Amino acid sequence: MTNYQSFDREGLIKAATISAADAGRLVSLYEEYFDLKVVETDVVSEELASSWGASAMAGQPCFVLASSSGTPVYLRIVQNPDMPNYTPLRTFGWNAIEICVADVDALYARLQSSPFKIIGPPAELEFSSIIYPMQAVGPEGEVLFLNEVRDNLPNFDLPKAGAWVDHVFIMVLAAPDRQKALEFYTQKLGWGAGDSYSLTYKVINQAFGFGEDHKTDLTMTCVDRLVNNEIDQYPDETTERNCAEGMLPPGIAAVTYIVSSLDAIDVPMITVPQVREGLIYEGRRTACCIGAAGELIELIEIG
Secondary structure, eight states: OOHHHHHOOTTOEEEEEEEETTHHHHHHHHHHHHOOEEEEEEEOOHHHHHHTTOGGGTTOEEEEEEOTTOOSOEEEEEEOSOOOOOOTTSBSEEEEEEEEESOHHHHHHHHTTSSSEEEEOSOOOSSOSSEEEEEEEOTTSOEEEEEEEOSOOSSOBOOOOSSSEEEEEEEEEEESSHHHHHHIIIIISOOEEEEEEEEEOHHHHHHHTOOTTOEEEEEEEEETTEEEEEEEEOOTTOBOOOOOTTSOOSSEEEEEEEESOSTTOOSOOSSOOEEEOSTTTTTEEEEEEEOTTSOEEEEEEOO
16 A cells, blocks of 8 residues: 555645755755655656746756655755745745644754754744744745644644654745635635634744734634645735746745545646656646645645
């Protein structure tokens, strides 16, 4: 039995893709500081690049990393040699990757002497003690929310880390219109709207120079008890993310989800669904679309 047959389900995040001007260096840093391992090395095919709407990415090196826990959810790092200037947390689109970790305080100590910049030291959330988080920015501008999960939420299940650093479990989307972004996932993909919050979001306030009392509204998306996205209402000062022609966006470039049926999804796909091989796809049909905040979404049919 393959991994996906026992693990994958509707709405699950299968991979987060990061653009890197120096993919090899970034891979080595995730190996050194997060204990992730390279489980697949390849180059981006013409067909895959076209499916992303990024034909110029064809031929670029691509690395798939996984946790020692064996959880079949991945980080994919793709060489992107033509990345415009990018400031994390200031543009619309995929702005952060939430990863479950075993011991936030210990990871915080390890990252002190690393190229990963701490932007939020470990601190209790104002609305829950179930998640104990910290926030960091990687060398390629990728924002990481590193969360020690202590228990499940009343209405949702959360993964506890099975390794020092385990896997992606929630993606954070910066939206110009939170309601439209939410409707894309609930009406087009058929997922549910989860809890909503209005809170002082320190890393956003720092990024924009807002006062400590500035609040951000956000809503989660979910499938039954699986939480997969946080959609943040971003301020008017936010800009579009610059992207070189034919290339992936800088920072967090794309997110890959599992869906039950591509044929049931009524959104325009960049290219027609195709069967793809490799560790992420495992011989299943896949296609990409663009969300309401301009985010690149890759969908894999569970098969």
